[in-house]
Amino acid sequence: MPLSTQSEAGDDQYILVASLDNVRNLSNILKAITLNDHALFNATPNGLKVTVEDSKCLQANAFIQADIFQEFTIREDSVGFLVNLTVLLDCLTIFGGSTVPGVTTALRMCYNGYGYPLTLFLEEGGVVTVCKINTQEPEEPIDFDFCSTNVTNKVILQSESLREAFSELDMTSEVLQITMSPSQPYFRLSTFGNSGNAHYDYPKDSDMMELFQCTKTQTNRYKMSLLKPSTKALALSSKVSVRTDNRGFLSLQYLVRNDDGQICFVEYYCCPDEEVEVE
Amino acid sequence: MDCMVTGGNVKVLAKAVHSLSRIGEEMYLEPQEDGLTLRTVNSSRSAYACFLFSPLFFQKYAPCRNPVFRCKMTVKSVQAVFRSLSSLEKTVERCHIELNREKCRLTFTLHCKHGLLKTHNLSFQDSESLQAVFDxxxxxxxxxxxxxxxxxxxxxxxxxxxxxxxxxxxxxxxxxxxxxxxxxxxxxxxxxxxxxxxxxxxxxxxxxxxxxxxxxxxxxxxxxxxxxxxxxxxxxxxxxxxxxxxxxDSVLEVSFVLATLSEESPPLNHSNSSAERKPNPPPPDDFLNDDIDSYLIAMETSELAGGSDCPPPPPPPPPCDPGVSRHRPREGEEEEGEQEEEEEEGEETETGRPPNKKFRSLLFGSVLPTSSQAANQTLRNQEVLASDSEEEEEEEEDPASP
Known part of the structure; x- marks a missing residue:
C-alpha cells in the first residue's frame, strides 16, 4: 500500500477511510448506476451503499461490502453524503482506467464528516493524484417499500440470456412489458414499437432459468427510458433476479463479480407505468 | 404463407436482409410458387436488389395462394429480427415465418437455444410487385x-x-x-x-x-x-x-441491378430529355428541373412478377408508379391507395438523399437531379414516360406544380 504512509498522520480525523487496490472494483459498479449526477453515499460498518434516483420512479443502488475494501474504517454507525457522481467517476478514472492486466490504480477514499469534501488519493505506477470533491447535504432516498413478503413473482436468470434480449429490444417502443406467470408464457418481455411488436419468452425449464417462483399472472409495463440504464448493470453481472410485488413494482437485482472474483450487488427499483388488464 | 428456415440457412436469410438494408428502406416480400423473394430499391431508384430463395432452401415452404400475397415493410424492422449476426449463429436453431392475415401481421419466430423464443410481429403494407427490368x-x-x-x-x-x-x-x-x-x-x-x-x-x-x-x-x-x-x-x-x-446457387438467386453513370454517350432508349442536356459539367438545380420528367424508376408492376399466379396487371398507368397522379390532378379521382403510396414515396425521397450524380435510372435511361430539393420537385412533376408530346407542353406550363 504505497499510500498508507503518506496519509497516516491525518487518519484520526477522518470518520470514513476506505482503500482499494484496484479502483475499477468501485468505478465499474458506480458506472452501472449512473442515472444522473446526484449520488447518495451511505456508509455503515457493513459497507458502502450508493443510491441514484431518476424521475421519482426509478432508484438504483450499488452495494459494496466492507470486505471488498482492503481497508474500511468507519467511526460512526452511519455516514451519509451526496456527491456529484460524474465528477467522482472522472476522478476515479483519472489515470485512464487502463484495462491492461497488472496495471491497476489504487484508491484511498477519506471523508472528514459533515461539510468536508470527499478526499481521494489515487495512485498508479508511483504517481499520486489527490482529488477533493465537495459534498452536499444528503437527501433521504425514496422508500420504494419493496418487501420480500409482498413479492408475487420471482425469477433468477443467467444474465447472458437477458443481455441478448436487452441488446435487441426495440427502442422505438415506449415501454417494456414484463409478463410473469405460473403458466404460459412464464416469463415474457414485450415491446410495442413502430414496426410491430416483439416478445421474448423464457420457458421456466430453460437452462438459463435458475429459479422460477411465480404464483400469479402479472403483466406490467415499465418505461423503456427508465429501464434502459439498467443494461449497464446487466452487462457487468452474471446473474439477475427479477421480482415484482403485489403493486407491480419491479426489482432487478444484479449479481456482479468484480475483477478479483468478489461479489457485489446492484439493485434497481422501478414503478410500473400504468395498469394493464390481464389478458 | 408459412415457412421454416433451419440451421445455417437462418444466417443466410439474415445476411440477405442486412444486404438489402444497405440499399433501400423498404423490403418487398413476395412468396411465390417458385420461392420467396425479398426485394428492395433505393430511394433514388438507381439500385435494385432481389433475393430469391427457392422452396428447397426452406425446411417447409407454403406460399399463400388465393389471393396472392405481397407486402412491403421497412427493412429496418426485419433487420431488427436478425439484429446480431454473430449471436444468431450461436443461438438460433430455426426461424419460422408466418402470415396472419386477420391481424395483418407477419410473424417471425426465432427458436433459440435454452428454449428462448423470440417472436416479432411486424406490420406490413400491401404492395405491388417490384421488379427491375434487365436482361x-x-x-x-x-x-x-x-x-x-x-x-x-x-x-x-x-x-x-x-x-x-x-x-x-x-x-x-x-x-x-x-x-x-x-x-x-x-x-x-x-x-x-x-x-x-x-x-x-x-x-x-x-x-x-x-x-x-x-x-x-x-x-x-x-x-x-x-x-x-x-x-x-x-x-x-x-x-x-x-x-x-x-x-x-441451387436454392438461391441473387441479383443486384445498379445504374451506371451516363457520362460519355447520350441515352439511347429515352431521348427527349437528353436533347437539351449539356454533356459535361454538373448543371445547376434549375436546369435540372427541365429534365426531371425523365427521372423515373425502372419499376414494372405486376406483369413481370412470376407469371401465372399473379393477377392480371391493372391497366396502365402502372399503379406502382408514383408519377401518375399528382401531375394531373384534374383528370379525376385517384384511388386512395395510390395517393397514399405516392405520399410515402415523397417522404422517402426527402429523407433519403439521391446521389448527386447523373445516373440513368434502371429502365429508361433517364437522369437524376442533383439535390434533394430538386428531388422533391421532381416528385411533384413526375410524368409517365409513355406519354409523349403533351409531356413537353406540360413541362413548360408547370414548372412548380400548382
Missing amino acids: TDSCANVLRAQPRLLVDTVLHFPPSLEEVSVSVSAERVWFRSHVEEGADQSRAMLTELCLSAQEFEHFAVSHPTHITFCLKEMRGLLMFAEASGLPVSLYFDEPGRPVVLSLT
Missing part, C-alpha cells in the same frame, strides 16, 4: 469471379468513396475510384487496380467499355457473397445501362 443475356460483357477476388479489390477503396469505375479490355479489367468532375482534384485520392482475365472464372468481353456505379451497393452484395462463398457474376454493357451483379 443479362443481352449484355456484351460477362465476368465471373470468386467473391474473395472482388472483396479484396474493393477493400482498397476508401469507405467514403461513392463510385467506382470499371474498365474492361479483352484481357484485363481496371477498377478505379471515380472522382466527380469539378471535385477538387488535388484533394482526391485516386486508387486503381488492374486484374488480369486469368483471375476470373469466366471472362467474356466482347465490347471493351468503361462504366461507373455506386460502390456502396456493390459492397452490400459482396458482404453476402463472401459469407455464402458463391461466385459473383457481373453483366454489363455500355455506360448508362445498368450493371447486374448476380449470384446463383
Whole structure:
C-alpha cells in the first residue's frame, strides 16, 4: 500500500477511510448506476451503499461490502453524503482506467464528516493524484417499500440470456412489458414499437432459468427510458433476479463479480407505468 | 404463407436482409410458387436488389395462394429480427415465418437455444410487385469471379468513396475510384487496380467499355457473397445501362441491378430529355428541373412478377408508379391507395438523399437531379414516360406544380 504512509498522520480525523487496490472494483459498479449526477453515499460498518434516483420512479443502488475494501474504517454507525457522481467517476478514472492486466490504480477514499469534501488519493505506477470533491447535504432516498413478503413473482436468470434480449429490444417502443406467470408464457418481455411488436419468452425449464417462483399472472409495463440504464448493470453481472410485488413494482437485482472474483450487488427499483388488464 | 428456415440457412436469410438494408428502406416480400423473394430499391431508384430463395432452401415452404400475397415493410424492422449476426449463429436453431392475415401481421419466430423464443410481429403494407427490368443475356460483357477476388479489390477503396469505375479490355479489367468532375482534384485520392482475365472464372468481353456505379451497393452484395462463398457474376454493357451483379446457387438467386453513370454517350432508349442536356459539367438545380420528367424508376408492376399466379396487371398507368397522379390532378379521382403510396414515396425521397450524380435510372435511361430539393420537385412533376408530346407542353406550363 504505497499510500498508507503518506496519509497516516491525518487518519484520526477522518470518520470514513476506505482503500482499494484496484479502483475499477468501485468505478465499474458506480458506472452501472449512473442515472444522473446526484449520488447518495451511505456508509455503515457493513459497507458502502450508493443510491441514484431518476424521475421519482426509478432508484438504483450499488452495494459494496466492507470486505471488498482492503481497508474500511468507519467511526460512526452511519455516514451519509451526496456527491456529484460524474465528477467522482472522472476522478476515479483519472489515470485512464487502463484495462491492461497488472496495471491497476489504487484508491484511498477519506471523508472528514459533515461539510468536508470527499478526499481521494489515487495512485498508479508511483504517481499520486489527490482529488477533493465537495459534498452536499444528503437527501433521504425514496422508500420504494419493496418487501420480500409482498413479492408475487420471482425469477433468477443467467444474465447472458437477458443481455441478448436487452441488446435487441426495440427502442422505438415506449415501454417494456414484463409478463410473469405460473403458466404460459412464464416469463415474457414485450415491446410495442413502430414496426410491430416483439416478445421474448423464457420457458421456466430453460437452462438459463435458475429459479422460477411465480404464483400469479402479472403483466406490467415499465418505461423503456427508465429501464434502459439498467443494461449497464446487466452487462457487468452474471446473474439477475427479477421480482415484482403485489403493486407491480419491479426489482432487478444484479449479481456482479468484480475483477478479483468478489461479489457485489446492484439493485434497481422501478414503478410500473400504468395498469394493464390481464389478458 | 408459412415457412421454416433451419440451421445455417437462418444466417443466410439474415445476411440477405442486412444486404438489402444497405440499399433501400423498404423490403418487398413476395412468396411465390417458385420461392420467396425479398426485394428492395433505393430511394433514388438507381439500385435494385432481389433475393430469391427457392422452396428447397426452406425446411417447409407454403406460399399463400388465393389471393396472392405481397407486402412491403421497412427493412429496418426485419433487420431488427436478425439484429446480431454473430449471436444468431450461436443461438438460433430455426426461424419460422408466418402470415396472419386477420391481424395483418407477419410473424417471425426465432427458436433459440435454452428454449428462448423470440417472436416479432411486424406490420406490413400491401404492395405491388417490384421488379427491375434487365436482361443479362443481352449484355456484351460477362465476368465471373470468386467473391474473395472482388472483396479484396474493393477493400482498397476508401469507405467514403461513392463510385467506382470499371474498365474492361479483352484481357484485363481496371477498377478505379471515380472522382466527380469539378471535385477538387488535388484533394482526391485516386486508387486503381488492374486484374488480369486469368483471375476470373469466366471472362467474356466482347465490347471493351468503361462504366461507373455506386460502390456502396456493390459492397452490400459482396458482404453476402463472401459469407455464402458463391461466385459473383457481373453483366454489363455500355455506360448508362445498368450493371447486374448476380449470384446463383441451387436454392438461391441473387441479383443486384445498379445504374451506371451516363457520362460519355447520350441515352439511347429515352431521348427527349437528353436533347437539351449539356454533356459535361454538373448543371445547376434549375436546369435540372427541365429534365426531371425523365427521372423515373425502372419499376414494372405486376406483369413481370412470376407469371401465372399473379393477377392480371391493372391497366396502365402502372399503379406502382408514383408519377401518375399528382401531375394531373384534374383528370379525376385517384384511388386512395395510390395517393397514399405516392405520399410515402415523397417522404422517402426527402429523407433519403439521391446521389448527386447523373445516373440513368434502371429502365429508361433517364437522369437524376442533383439535390434533394430538386428531388422533391421532381416528385411533384413526375410524368409517365409513355406519354409523349403533351409531356413537353406540360413541362413548360408547370414548372412548380400548382
